[in-house]
Amino acid sequence: MNNVRDKNAKKRAQKNTPAVKPREDLRLPVTGLFIVASIFALYYLWFSSWPKLLSIALALVIFIVTGTIIANANGFGVLGPGLYMPGTKRGLRFIDSISRKNNAAWKFMVDWGLVLSFGLLSYFMFRKYMSKKTLAFGLISILLMELFMLPYLNLVLYTLLSVPQLSVVNTAASSYVPSSIAEYVGIIFTAITFIGGFAFFLLAELAYIGAVVLFGVLSFTAGVATGAAASVSSLPGPAGIPVILLPILDPAIALPMLCALIVLLTVHEFSHGVLARQSKVKLKRIGLIVFGLLPLGGFVEPDEKQVSRLKAEDQDRISLAGIASNYVMAVVFFALMFLMLQFVLPLYFQEGVIVTGTVSNSSAARNNVAIGSIIYQWNGHNVNASNVYKVAEVADKPDSHISLNTSNGIYSLSTNSTGKIGVYLGGTSTPVPINRNLGSSVLWFLYEFFSFAFFLNFYVAIFNLLPLPVLDGGRVFSLRLGARGTRIVMYIIAAIIILLLVPWIWILARYL
Secondary structure, three states: OHHHHHHHHHHHHHHHOOOOOHHHHHHHHHHHHHHHHHHHHHHHHHHOOOOHHHHHHHHHHHHHHHHHHHHHHHOOEEEEOOEEEOEEOOOHHHHHHHHOOOHHHHHHHHHHHHHHHHOOHHHHHOOOOOOHHHHHHHHHHHHHHHHHHOHHHHHHHHHHHOOOOHHHHHHHHHOOOOHHHHHHHHHHHHHHHHHHHHHHHHHHHHHHHHHHHHHHHHHHHHHHHHOOOOOHHHOOOOOOOOOOOOHHHOHHHHHHHHHHHHHHHHHHHHHHHHHHHHOOOOEEEEEEEEEOOEEEEEEEEEOHHHHHOOOHHHHHHHHHHHHHHHHHHHHHHHHHHHHHHHHHHHHHEEOOEEEEEEOOOOHHHHOOOOOOOEEEEEOOEEOOOOOHHHHHHHHOOOOOEEEEEEOOEEEEEEOOOOOOOOEEEEEEOOOEEOOOOHHHHHHHHHHHHHHHHHHHHHHHHHHOOOOOOOOHHHHHHHHHHHHHHHHHHHHHHHHHHHHHHOHHHHHHHHHO
């Protein structure tokens, strides 16, 4: 009798136990298989001899196919072809615990971020809760960041990212700006940033560059129509708003850039969550926005109904929390990058200056000093962009011999009657290790990580200020401009961004 009862109990248990669906059985193997296959395929494409345009097109196809399969296999939310949103509830308790501590410090950070974002206008936009001390501190921070931080963005851009033909494009773009205007552009942009913060700095930069590019495109088209010589170098491109998607495919910088991106996304989204919880808003989940295998962004999903019922000031703080945290991270990583650049790297690396041209019939020209060569030592003295002219003035005498240690070998040159060897020098090169070992590799990785983290945190912060619905600035602008006003600004910005991409059609066709 007991045996019969046991058998019946087992049958009932088996009947009530839901069978594991085949899709759930295959979820992890399918996901893992496509991730590994995609990595190998991308690796092969990068090192193949195929045309770059074809390799990039195939890489996009791989990302789309892999992303679609991973999203469907795991039930992730799909945003578009290959674009999906994996999310989880894990980490929400950690956000809760942080939100209960240092409320005043979090609010000060966000209010400081509001001033950086909207400058002097922030006092009028948020005056109901903006203190004059925070406003003053924020305005001083804007001036200091413009003076000390922003010039180093170009250092990262040119020496680490190496955007193809960016220097050519910048030169072409600047040629369309009258010199009488160009000399005042810096002053105008400083004033705009002080008055309207980095949000209006970005809007003004987009408008300015869009006008320059439009004029250049029209001139380029007119030149083609009339039969005049026209080339890629005569067509301006997105100067100041660089395209940085191409160099991320470079394996040499992919890892430090990925680490910087992870830090950026984590800090940004957790800050949104902390400010939302401080306003008693329920969080549903936290996750990433991924294209194929590439994380493009993150998200914290609050209860939108609860957010919409909050006061405007609380909505502003939730919206700008991620941007404010990115400003903080940009300052922190700039300081780390600057300290390494000034005090650590010179002990283990040497940098040089780039030869951008030679004088006809000079000693440098006769000895075939190639354009693009990097001069590391000048008569035994280590050189860089700041001291090479001083070295030359002190050491070079008329009709004397000069030894140059360059990336293309050692040259023995002679000076002319004025003490010149006949070279034109450009910017500083990427530092190279004096002794290549594990220590120098680790130091260079840290420098790249700090540099990318500084660069990405700053640009992501100001890009998120654009009044677009998917960005943090969209909610802030919509609360003040209304739906119609925000939509008009959004269309204008979209048109400018599309215009900025036009010159890259010629650039990609010629150089890739």
